Amino acid sequence: MLPLIKRYPVVVVTLIVLLATLGMLGTGWGQLAQLVASAFALGLAVHLGWGMAKDIARGHWGIDVLAFTAILATVVVGEYLAALIICLMLSGGEALEDYAQMRATKSLSSLLERVPVWAHRVEADGTIHDVRVAELMVADAVLVRPGEILPVDGVLLDPEGSFDESSLTGESMPVYKIAGESLLSGAVNGARAITLRASATAADSQYSRIVELVTEAAASRAPVVRLADRYAVPFTMLAYVIAGAAWWASGDPVRFAEVLVVATPCPLLIAAPVAFMGGMSRAARTGVIVKDGGTLERLAAVKSVAFDKTGTLTQGIPQLRSIHPVEGMGEEELLSLVAAAEQYSSHVLAASIVAAASDRSLAISAVRDASEVATHGVSALVGKRRVLVGKPAWIKSHVPDVRHYELASGESSVYVAVDGHFAGVLVLADALRPDAAETLWQLRSMGIQDLLMLTGDQQATADHIAGELGLTRVRAECMPEDKVNFVRGLTRRPVMMVGDGVNDAPVLAASEVGVAMGARGSTAASQSADVVIMTERISQAAQAVRIGKDTVHIAVQSIWLGIVLSVLLMLVAATGVLPAILGALSQEIVDLLTIFNALRALKGTQKFEVRPGSHSQGREAVAPGVNRPAE
Numbered sequence: 027m028l029p030l031i032k033r034y035p036v037v038v039v040t041l042i043v044l045l046a047t048l049g050m051l052g053t054g055w056g057q058l059a060q061l062v063a064s065a066f067a068l069g070l071a072v073h074l075g076w077g078m079a080k081d082i083a084r085g086h087w088g089i090d091v092l093a094f095t096a097i098l099a100t101v102v103v104g105e106y107l108a109a110l111i112i113c114l115m116l117s118g119g120e121a122l123e124d125y126a127q128m129r130a131t132k133s134l135s136s137l138l139e140r141v142p143v144w145a146h147r148v149e150a151d152g153t154i155h156d157v158r159v160a161e162l163m164v165a166d167a168v169l170v171r172p173g174e175i176l177p178v179d180g181v182l183l184d185p186e187g188s189f190d191e192s193s194l195t196g197e198s199m200p201v202y203k204i205a206g207e208s209l210l211s212g213a214v215n216g217a218r219a220i221t222l223r224a225s226a227t228a229a230d231s232q233y234s235r236i237v238e239l240v241t242e243a244a245a246s247r248a249p250v251v252r253l254a255d256r257y258a259v260p261f262t263m264l265a266y267v268i269a270g271a272a273w274w275a276s277g278d279p280v281r282f283a284e285v286l287v288v289a290t291p292c293p294l295l296i297a298a299p300v301a302f303m304g305g306m307s308r309a310a311r312t313g314v315i316v317k318d319g320g321t322l323e324r325l326a327a328v329k330s331v332a333f334d335k336t337g338t339l340t341q342g343i344p345q346l347r348s349i350h351p352v353e354g355m356g357e358e359e360l361l362s363l364v365a366a367a368e369q370y371s372s373h374v375l376a377a378s379i380v381a382a383a384s385d386r387s388l389a390i391s392a393v394r395d396a397s398e399v400a401t402h403g404v405s406a407l408v409g410k411r412r413v414l415v416g417k418p419a420w421i422k423s424h425v426p427d428v429r430h431y432e433l434a435s436g437e438s439s440v441y442v443a444v445d446g447h448f449a450g451v452l453v454l455a456d457a458l459r460p461d462a463a464e465t466l467w468q469l470r471s472m473g474i475q476d477l478l479m480l481t482g483d484q485q486a487t488a489d490h491i492a493g494e495l496g497l498t499r500v501r502a503e504c505m506p507e508d509k510v511n512f513v514r515g516l517t518r519r520p521v522m523m524v525g526d527g528v529n530d531a532p533v534l535a536a537s538e539v540g541v542a543m544g545a546r547g548s549t550a551a552s553q554s555a556d557v558v559i560m561t562e563r564i565s566q567a568a569q570a571v572r573i574g575k576d577t578v579h580i581a582v583q584s585i586w587l588g589i590v591l592s593v594l595l596m597l598v599a600a601t602g603v604l605p606a607i608l609g610a611l612s613q614e615i616v617d618l619l620t621i622f623n624a625l626r627a628l629k630g631t632q633k634f635e636v637r638p639g640s641h642s643q644g645r646e647a648v649a650p651g652v653n654r655p656a657e
């Protein structure tokens with residue numbers, strides 16, 4: 027109860043004053059009840075009026091002006107109970123909107139844990155101490171364990187190492203470094219622990235520079251005006267016209283207050299937040315976290331969508347695409363031998379090969395006399411057969427009969443020799459996500475035709491992926507700044523950008539809607555994005571747009587429902603047959619009807635359409651571990 031009081035003091039105090047007023051009326055202290063209620067309502071009106079005056083001075087005319095007038099009018103004519111009910115509706119609506127924002131952002135905490143906070147510093151005597159990344163100094167030796175993020179820029183001290191720099195450069199293939207080569211903070215270490223010597227502090231490292239760019243881009247983005255405020259001026263003017271006409275026709279100022287009581291714009295204040303909260307909850311159930319209600323409004327209006335390539339349209343992990351054995355050797359035999367030789371390698375391609383053999387239930391034999399030549403390949407004795415796996419030049423230096431295999435754009439190859447003879451080639455590639463094409467179809471079906479790809483990868487690879495997806499607009503070899511400048515130059519707005527890496531964080535912040543593939547994406551990308559996809563399904567980006575459109579449709583529908591009912595009540599009140607207290611209670615009924623309609627956003631009104639011939643299901647996909655509510 028105490029946290030509730032601290033967070034929503036106005037709501038709690040209004041309830042206490044209302045109950046106290048009713049209690050005083052029940053004991054015959056009518057004048058004291060009127061004094062307490064009127065003083066409280068006027069105090070709240072002054073607070074509301076101060077904020078309203080500042081908004082008007084900034085050129086922003088909101089619907090608060092009507093609520094302010096209604097409180098003053100009811101107090102002046104002695105309808106203090108109606109004034110308290112208006113105060114309760116107003117404060118409750120603001121609390122509900124705040125709760126919706128808090129509920130949405132709280133779900134993100136589990137996604138924002140990737141940023142390096144601690145580092146393993148190697149002291150002069152060889153001991154290892156865990157220190158905060160900010161405490162690292164230039165020339166410090168730092169141990170980075172397998173799978174950990176490099177905390178600072180540095181130089182490799184070990185003979186060799188493998189690193190995933192896809193979150194920095196957009197390149198999906200692993201990068202191999204030897205002693206003395208530079209390492210970038212934000213890269214992910216491979217399967218073996220390495221030691222680096224810091225060449226910069228955390229504040230001056232690559233990761234921090236990208237985060238700084240994110241901050242600048244986010245600060246330049248214009249705020250979104252509340253949906254309800256678009257209806258503020260016409261609704262307010264209509265209410266004043268009806269109230270003024272009722273006063274003029276009857277000659278009774280009470281009639282003016284009675285009309286304004288039912289004109290109090292609580293449906294306008296409450297409908298949009300409730301619908302947006304429902305839309306955000308609906309999105310969260312499908313594994314999509316939308317950070318605020320304004321994002322849903324911008325999603326509904328998206329005109330252009332830009333995608334990163336690596337880890338977004340593609341899976342970001344090299345996969346075995348084809349096997350090309352020499353005559354006399356079968357595909358499964360070749361794959362089994364290579365998987366056996368590669369099973370102890372730290373090479374990222376090796377992990378993909380072993381996984382492919384396991385998926386085919388092939389036997390992976392134990393090996394003897396295995397060794398790895400840094401950046402070249404692996405030699406291992408598999409049973410009684412000597413197997414060499416590696417780059418074509420290295421294999422050719424050991425066997426004379428190597429035959430060259432022509433690769434397509436985006437492919438990588440592993441050459442194999444067995445017992446001194448060329449045995450074949452394994453081809454790997456960063457495959458498209460299974461639902462990438464479906465996602466583009468979904469977006470086009472919603473009227474979004476301006477689809478493009480921005481990537482730091484090479485032009486040939488980018489063109490190959492774009493060709494598979496039918497994308498005609500491609501910008502390759504982009505640095506983070508290039509992506510930001512390109513998105514800012516797009517004319518069809520709002521723009522939605524979908525990415526997953528640190529290098530995507532600046533452009534996510536610069537777009538009207540930034541969508542981060544948060545399941546494997548970086549903290550910087552998740553923090554700068556407006557939408558975080560918690561699953562590995564890029565189709566959730568299209569689903570987010572559909573939920574945004576659905577939510578805004580329901581919110582606008584709810585607002586109009588409230589407006590129409592309020593206008594009908596105003597016309598009734600103008601005749602004098604609806605006392606102020608009954609009018610306030612009638613307005614509560616309008617609020618309930620508006621809220622119930624807005625809550626339809628929890629389920630939505632539109633099914634997620636499926637492309638003819640697609641294997642996708644018509645129902646919304648639910649995130650793992652999330653229960654679907656009863657229907």
